Structure formats: structure tokens, C-alpha cells
Amino acid sequence: MASIQADPHGAHPPAEDLSRPYHERYHAAHHFKSRDHEFDSVKMGVWLFLGTEILLFSGMFVAYAIFRMMHPEAFIAGSGKLSVGWGLLNTIVLLLSSYTVAAAVRHAQTNNQKWLRINVLLTFFAGLAFLLIKFVFEYWPKYSEGKLPGKFYSYPYSTSEYEPLWWAIYWGATSIHASHVIIGMGLFAWIWLRARKQHFGPGHYNAVEGVGLYWHIVDIVWIFLFPLLYLIH
Amino acid sequence: MMHDALSSSAFGSLSLGLAGFHEWTKSLFFFSTGASSQATHTENLFMYIMWINIVSFVALMGLIFYFIAKYHRGKQSENYQVSVQHNTPLELAWSIIPLIIMVPIFYYGFTGYLDKLSAPADAEEIMVSGQKWNWTFSYRNGAQPRGDQVMLTKSNYPVPQFIVPAGRPVKLIMSSKDVIHAFYIPDFRTKMDVIPNRYTSMWFFPQPLSEQDKSKGGRLHTVFCAEYCGDYHSEMAAQMKVVSIPEFEATIKQWTDYNPVDDLLKVGSMVYTAKGCNSCHSISGDKNTGPTWKNMFGDTHEYTNGESGKLVDENWLRENILYSQKRIMKGYPTSMPNYVGQLTPLEVDALIWYIKSLSDKTKPADLEGGKKTVKQYKEEAKSKGSSN
Amino acid sequence: MSHETNSHDGHAHGHVIVSLFTLRTILALLLFFTLLTVGAALAEQWIASTFSVVIPQWINVAVAISIATVKTVLVVMFFMQLKYDSPMNTLIFVFTVLTAAFFLGFTALDLGGRNTLERFKAQYAIPGGTGLGGDNIPITTQARNKAIAAGTYDPHHDHHDHHGAQSITNAGYLQPKPEKGSDGNFSRPVKGVTIPGLPGYIAPKDNHGHDDKSEKSEKSPAGH
């Protein structure tokens, strides 16, 4: 992610007026014509990157669909063993964080530095809350009960022979998603550190925009995972 | 075909020429022709595409060479001329004409494919199972090939020979025990993958035997494994023998059991290859996937579960064949399946005698029991059963 | 190429600032749809169990997927600002989704129906692969056996830990998969063919030779 961002320092650091905030004296990288030119290019790059993310997750969705068609009873049995309540809470947490990130972009655009920082921080903690709920109330109980993929499955009360396969899909999809949440939190920490130094403002908010778009895609993946894993039976 | 052409008198010589030429070109690409009805269809489609290819290739390359000869830079100045940069009708033509040419290629490929897949209801069904690295066959009466093993390559790896009836549709129902294999009969121009968790099938109609075939006792075809499956992938073959229907019926009846006059040692050597023991255990002393059987009897071994020092005797062998997952010899993978339920008592005993006979520690006198015939063995078993 | 020298040109074209009101409205809609999808799933279960009707699975799937799609469109258009953005980015997004759809569609075209088509062959189908070692006991059964051996198995355990209602409704949803080897949906009579030499669902019976297998045409598999 981070490396998609074009060189924030530009080719030649400006000599003039270091008292002005960074985002005001920011120069586009030398091979771009203007900051807008750079902004558009970066945004297009981020969208292409989001495309690769969608297709990465599409592998899990295809596996889900195919195995669901092959072993519907295993998926019904497995789905019944998930907790809709925690899933719902996590969905709400992620939706809220999506809002805060959209608001953060808006505050960067309007040069509202305080609320930019607050919203970035809120998003970070929403990610943390998501992971806490996931690990404490979902992963840990399932791990200790032996509802694990394939070879590690040791839960004695299965109702379907292929239930381990369901758990493979569940753990696979949610863990890849959770790793994206962790990466996103790292990016937000980085954004927050830079926001404190007033790096972002109306003239330059590529990074906030890019990381925000990434976070929305992580949210969208969960928007699909939630009903597919928890609600469909 | 040649004799068809001869029979038509009017265009005899012309069609002989064409048909002969056709057969000759086919012989460049195929070893035999017409082993089954589908094979002929595939060959003709192949040659149709081949001629399209040859004509297009010669035309295109001819143009290139012509242009090179005419416009090469050595004589540039008088040749270089401004020419059109595009020509829509021409470009449309060379987009659409190939498309039209390809329609029959697709269509006949499609019909030929369906023909290779959908077997007639009265087909003779043979179950085929692939495993690393052996094919096993099973006929409708439960018979399994008990014929002689054959060597197709020169690498001293025997492969099974199985029979199919000539002039009757044959359907193979195939499944794999471990990894993906593919059952490939080059002479019949067909193959199908053999997959672990599902059944695949293919069928063919072996042409009736010619007089020449009959004099040889049948027609032989080679079967290869065409999906990469490991160390012995290139040795995983089989030989298919096309025999007359009466002979087929008689043979599979005979194959339901071992020949009553064979002794147990012979049966053991047959089981060794028929059940695929040979794919892991050598009898020459070479280490393979599994330990060699040479000198195994009467020796001691170490096992991964810590056991050691036990002298290999008959009971030990019996237990380790039937419940092979119980203990694994040190230095070998755990890949040997349990054979309980898959070997008859006769086969187990025969195997034990066979392994015994491979050891230097066995005195010839100890092998007397192995000389028992199948008939004697069965009678003994019957009397034991009734006494119980 | 000369460097841009002006401090900034404010909000150039393409930089649309979405109002907080819009963002909050979208958030409210998203939360509403989230509750709706959970509600729909629960309502469906309730209907199925209360009125003892069988609701086809696809309705459940279609409702959930449709709501998720609406939510996605909201996020993409407003939070991700595709509505105001360069059409190129929309094109990228649409093409990506289209590619994923092809991926799913063609794979499902092949694999989606194959198991049902060939279910009649299930009796003989051998699950290959060696992930579990030599024995062929399903891993779920192994887990149960282990628990029984350890004395931790509770025979009255509620199989459906979290959804109380589901144990009732499942019966309606589920077209139970025929036991392996039952002739329920066999399209033709089984000939007395077993595949000797194949491990798997053939009951391990030690003392049968091949000769008497042909008589036992309906061999029952090991029913774990």
C-alpha cells in the first residue's frame, strides 16, 4: 500500500518558507505535471490495487460457493455453530469505521486537522475492536472447542462428515480478512503519525484517500462474508 | 480405407490415389489406424485440421518469403513505395473467414467428444482403478486380470495385461485411489483423467479382429498414464488385449479365481504384481518406497513406534500386511494402506509363502508348504471350516 | 517540465467534498440494511419453524446477497466517492467484478453440478489424497471416537450451539444426503461389482474371497 504512494518529498525539497504546513508546500513528484495529476494517478493506482484485492478474495468466495453446492449439509451444520450476535456487532463496528474514514478524508479536504486526527484514530480503534471481538469471542472459543479446519478438527458433535471443510473456508476467509484489518490498522497508525505533523490538507491528502479506499474494500468484503458465513443456512 | 476404394470401379484409380495418400499422411502421425470407430473419426478430424494448417502455413510463409525476396533492403530504393495503411474489407475478410473455417473444427470436435463420452447402454463395463503406480481392473463378475505380466519398457517394470472383447462396446468406469492419473489409449485416440473423489468414464468400440490378429490370439494396444503422478509415472502403463467375445467370456470366468493347479508360490508372485505390491517393494534388494522383500523373512527390523528386534515370521508378516498402519519400518513413508478386506486368505497365505521364498534364510525344505496347489488349499480350508 | 509553483489551487476539479450529512445518511442506511438482513434471516427461520413450511435455500441466499450488494453499492458510490470520481475508476471496479463473476460462473458451471450428477456413483467413489494417513475414517468420526475414548463425549449435546431455532428448521431445509451406498437414487441396478483392492467404504470383512463377492450384490458399506 504505502509504496503505491508517489514520492511525498518530490524531487526537489522546496527551499522556501518552511513555516507553512507540509501539505501546502507539497510538490508533486518530478514526473508529474501537477499535484492534481499526481493525485489522479495515485487514485487510479489505488483502484487497480483494490481490484487485485477483490480478485484475491474472489478465490475464497468461489471456494465457498463450490463447496456449498457440493456439501450443503456441511455448510448448514457449520453455519449454525457461528454466533450471529458477535458477527452483527463486528459488522456494525466496521460500518462505523467506514464512516469515520470517509469523514477523515472530508476533514483533510477541508483542512480540519483536529477532526482528521480524531477520525483516523477512531478508525484505528474500530479496527482494534473488530479484532478483539473476533479473537476473544469467536476465534478463541472455536479454537478451544476444536472447530478447526481439516486435520486439526476435533469437535466431537459434528452432524456432517464434511464439516472440517466448512471450518477450512471459515478460518481461511476470516483470517485473510483479519490480516487485512491488521495491515489497515498499521496504515492508519502511519497516517495518524503524519497527520499530527500536518502532512495532510486540501492540497495533499493522497495517503488518507488511498488508505481510506483500502479500508472500504476491507469493509465490503466483510459485508459479504457476514451473511454468507453467519446468516445463510 | 484401401479396399473400399478398390471396390468402387468408376473412380477406382483416383480414389485409390487419394485414399492411399490420405492413409499415408495419416501414417506419419499415427502408428495404427482405425483401432476403434472413434479413433477413425479423430484421425480424420486431425488430418482435416492438418491440411488447413499446411495450406495456411505454406500460404503465409510463401508470402513472407516472396516479400523478402522482392522487397529486401538490398534493392530498397527502386522498391520502396507508399502503400495503403489499412483496408477495411480485407481486414474484415481475414477476420471472418478463419471464423468460418473454425466452425466445423469445433463442431466435429464436439460431436466426436460426445461420442467418446456417452456409452451405449449395453456396453461391457470394466472398473478401472489407478494408484501410484499401477492400474487394476475388475470385470462385471468380479474377476481381475491374472494373466502374465508384460514389460512395455526396458526398465524391468512389469505392467498388467487386461482383455476387452472385440466388436462389443466397452465402457471403463474409472477412479483413483491417490492422486490424479489419466487413462490414455493412444491407438483409440482417447484418454480421460482418473480422479480421486469422483468417477470418470470413457468408452470405445474395438474393431473386430482381423485374420492376422486372430492368428496372434488377439490385438495388443498400449495404455499409458498421461497425468503426471510421480516417480514411476513413465512406467505406469498397461497392455490391452482385444480378444474375441467367446474368448473374453471364457477368460473372465477363469479369472474369477486362481488356476486350481497353480501352487501357492506362483499365486504369491501373481498377487505381488496384481495387487500393486511391486510398485513399492522390490524383490531384487533395491530400496524403494517400501522395504525390499529380498531377505525380509527371518530378519529383524526397527519400527517407527520404537519396536525392534522382532524376528519376521509368518504371523508377523500376516499382521503387517493386513494392518500395515500399525507399525511402519524406520526410514519409510506411511503410505501403505491396510490390506484387510482386500486380500483373500488364500492370497495372504500365498504372499507369505512368496516372501518366504525370497529369503536366503529359508531352507528349501521349509518351502514345501508353498508347493500346495490352490485346489488342495481350498479343500483344506473347507474341511477346517466344517470342523469348526 | 516545470514544477508547480502556486501554493495550491484549492479544490480543483475532481476533488468533490462530500458533506457530512450525506455520509451520515449513508451510514444510517448501511446500519438499517445490516439489521434488515439479520431480520430477514431470522424471520425466515421463524416462518419455516412456525408454519412448518420448506423455504427453498435459494430464497435465503438471494435475499442475503441482494442486501449485501445494495450495501456495497452505497459504500462504493458515496464513501469511496465513485459517484463523483473519474469514470475510469468506475470502469476498473466494474471490470474487476466482472472478472470475478466469470471466475465464479465458469467454475460453478463445471463443478457446481458434477457431484449431484454423479451421486449415483458415490458407492464406489474413493476419496483419494493422503491427508489423514492410511485409515479411511472420516475426521469427524475420529474426533467423536477420541472424545468417547477420553470420556468427554456428551451424548445429549445440543448439536446447534447457538441457534435454538435451527435444529427445528434444518429438517425442513435439508434434503438429507443419501447414505453412501444406499440405492435411493440409483439410476440402474447395481451389478455385483466391488472394486477389490480399493480401500474405502467397503466394509472390511476379512474372510471373503472374490468368488463369493459376486453373489453379494448389495454390499453395505461401513456406516460410520
Place this chain on the structure above:
Amino acid sequence: MATIGDIHKSGLPHHGHAHGHDHHGSYLERKGGMIVTIWDWMTTVDHKKIGVMYLFAILFMFFLGGVAALVVRTELLQPNVATVAASGSVTYSGNLIGHAFGQGENIAKSNEFYNRAMTLHGVIMVFLVIVPSVPASLGNFLLPLMLGAKDVAFPRLNLASWYVYLLGSIFAIISIVQGGVDTGWTFYTPYSTTTDAAYYNVVWMVTAAFILGFSSIFTGLNFVVTVHKLRAPGMGWFDMPLFVWGIYGAAIIQVLATPVIGITLLLLIFERLFHIGIFDPRMGGDPVLFQHFFWFYSHPVVYVMILPGMAVINEMIATGARKPIFGYRAVAFSTLAIAGISFIVWGHHLFTSEGEVAAVVFSALTFLVAIPSAVKVFNWISTLYKGSISMATWNLYALAFLWLFTIGGLTGLFLGSLAVDLHLHDTYFVVAHFHYVMMGGTIIAFIGAIHFWWPKMFGKMYNEFWARIAFFLVFIGFNATFFPQFVMGSQGMPRRYANYVDVFQPYHFASTIGSYILALGFFLHLFVFLHSLAAGRKAGPNPWGSLTLEWTNASSPPIEHNFDHEPVVTHGPYDYDNVIPPQTAPGEFVLPKPAAVAIKH
């Protein structure tokens, strides 16, 4: 229409001018001592340096993969013959390489050795050579130059992709050093998840392929944005050189298809390490699902390989014939058509394992891809008409590409046709087919393109005479290696066989001898290149008389920021009918004066 004067105004660096650089040095210029220079190269974000580093890495990997190929061919020179002595002991002969490595006495070991060499060849050639070949090396170097840009859109991402490529190579080499894998480059399950070949080697190798995927994604993403956003003023979509179109099409596929191999290989790693069961039929998984996953990436990636190959052919044919590419738009659109269709034909790799419905649908779709490919070939041949055809090594390679790719493409018709494919699937026919396309297409184009742009990249000319000798060795060796494989395949020789029945021996023998000639040709090329670097004559900015921006507006080698002034495009990339290309070749490539130019103004 532009005139000669226009070009000079737009800033063609003259011979003298290029070397009289005031403050802009060549990008190859040393920055200081050895350590400073190495550090400068390691941390560079200059697309040209990254391209050059890629070029040498890829050529090194090509060497490794080529050695593996020679091992494979040598092993197949004769079938294995077992001799059983009276004592019962067995000795094997015929497996030459097996003997050389002390594995000749045991057929299983010898076969396994072959399988590893075969896998090594496949993995290296696909993931480390052909996929990055043209885009990562020449694409990186040339794309900004052709577009008139100073760099690619995201220079640091570009550097990251190079390091990711290195990391992936290191993983692959770790696997090789530990003994390699015997899965085949396709990693088919359940074989790859259960093979007893050293347990973690498979994981190393699959991880290598996984990492290399990211390198591919980064490169593709960078190129797409570069093409969209960084074209020089005056350069519309249809003023771009067709090279850019080809790279653009390939980049789209890289971005859209590579993530799927990412998730596939990730699942494969999980399956191998933890047995999660997704591809394990014993736990309800499905090995054929893996094939769908794998080919959803690996078929489109075939076009990632061939589209850049076709891309460089456009440039070489146009310059070589000194003609506008016939039907520019048709060629450009066929590139996009190939990229699009590539996503919906992957099932033709599964004709023997997938269901009937899918097979028929995929077969029908497969034939569609033949149309744009055929259109390209027709257009190239028409471009030669009334041209002035150069016999320089690079143009010989372009013409050889037409020969080889036509064979490769036409033989694809056999494989797309279902009934015939059931016979030919997984035989040497397939091997020959994809070598004619992948090697005869991409690698031949790549080698030709290196000759073509060599003066631009390094500012040196190569020895034309010896390069042509090497070309003929390669061309003859290639056909001798792979043509017999078509015949062998239709006669029933399955692929990936370490051993074979005797009847195939003449073909294997011919094929192996051919591969030696091929290797000889490549080594000769290597010496020609090394000689050029050491003692080649200085090259002018435009030795071949081409009209694209990198030749007309940049010196050889280009300066660090590519252009003195931002180029303004005043003529099309192939506007030979109206513009006399400025040409600085020292002697042998004198260009004619087109009558048309005189007429037009």
C-alpha cells in the same frame, strides 16, 4: 504533416549533441567509486536502471532454466534399459544424467531426478523468465521513453517490484538447493500436497511463485497507470506505439489474474502444511477445483507472456520494413480482445478432467481467441508488402517469430477441438505447441528485441555477423528440437515421462540433438553481447532509423531524466510515408529516400 525540420525542432539529440551533454549524464554514468555506484543502482528509482537489472536477472534465470532443459533432453536421449544379471541384481543404463549424478543404479531415484529437473525447468522458465521477460525488462526501460515520460507512474513501487522479484528468486533457489521439487510447474493437487519429495521444498517453491506474483502485480499496475496518465502532450491513444498497446494489454491481465494465483498458492501452502482439506478429496475438498483456480490465472498469463512478445514484434517489423503497421487499429484492438478473451478460456486445459458442459463451452470460446491472433499475423505480413525489409539480426528474429508463432498458433486448433484434444492432451504434442508459442513466440521475440534495443540501452553496437550466425543456430536448433515432438505426441508419447517405449527413440534423439544446437546458438549470442559491452562500437541515437520517441528524441544511452525537453509528439510512431527517420547508423544500414516524402511536400 511533420517534416524533417519538425523533428529537429522537437529535439533529436544529434550525434554530437548527445555526447556533449551539459549537465545531464547518461543514465549509465558512474556516480563515484564502486560502492557508491552499487548503492546507487540498488536504491535507484530510475525505470531504466531497474529495467537493466531485470534484464540481467532474467537472462541469468534463463540460463538456469536452460541448463535444466538440457538435463531433461539429455536424460531422454535414450530410454532406460534394465539388465538383469543371473544373480538377480539389476543394472540400468540409458539414464545418462542419472549416472552422472550417481543415481543411475536405481530407477526410482533416476526418474525422480528427471522429475525434479523437469519441474525446475518449468517453474524457472514460467515464473522467473517468460512472465517478467519483456514487460519487466524492456517494458520498464522503454515504456516511459516511448510515451515521452520521465519515469513510470510509481517509481518506488517499481523498485519494490524488483526486490520482490529478487525475494521470490531467492525462495526458488532455496528450494532448488535443498533438492528441488517434483510436482511439475502446475503443482496439481493432490500430488503436490502429498508428494514425499522433501517436505518443505514444495512450500518454498510455492511461496516463491506466490511472491513472484506480487512482483508481477506491481509491474502491471504501474504500467496501466503510466499509460493512462503519463503520455506526452499530443499523444492520443492511437498515437501510441503498438509496443505500448501490447504491454498495456499484458499489464491489465497481470493486474486482474495474478491475485487469483495468489490466493490459490496460499491455499495450496495451507493444504500442504496443515492439511486444511480444501483440495483434499478425503475431506470433501476437490482437486479439480485447484485446476480451475490454477488455470484461471495461468491461462491469462499465457497472454501476459505472448502479448509483450507480439508488442516488440510490432516495433521490429515496422522499423525493419520501414512501413506503417498495416491496420494499426485492428492490431491495437486485437490486443485488447486477446486480453479480454483470455479470461474465459481457461477450461481448455481441463478437457480431460472437467464435466461435459463446461468442456463444450470452453472449447467454443477457445476458438474465439484464434481470431485476434490471426489478425495480428495477417497484419504483420501485410506490413512487409512494398516495404524495405531489413536483414539485421533483430528483423530476422521478427520474421522467425512469424514462422514459429504461426506454427504454434495453428497447432492450437488441434488442441481446441475436443475430440482431437482427448487424444493429444498431455502428450508431447502439447509440449511442442506451447514451446512454439512460449519460446518461439515470446523468447524469440525477446532475444530479437534485446538486439533491437541493445544500442539504446547500452550505447554500443553488437557484431552483426556473429549475431546472425547465432540466429541461424537458434532457429534451426529450435525447429529440430520441437518439430519432432509434434509427431511424437500425435503418435502417443505422453509428456513428463522420464522413460519411454522404444518406438519413440528416433524422435527423442532428434529433439535432443536439436536442443544442443539451440544451446550453442544462445551461447554464441551471449558472447556477442559480452563482446559488444566490452568492445562494441559506439551507437548513435537512432541506428535503425526508427520513428518512435525513444529513438528520435533520446540519446543512446538515454540521459538520466530521459529527455532534454519534454517531447511534443508531431508524427505517428510509424509515419514512414511522410517522415524521413533521422538515422545515425554507422554505415551498413543506409535508408532509402522514400519517393513519397518528396511528393508529399
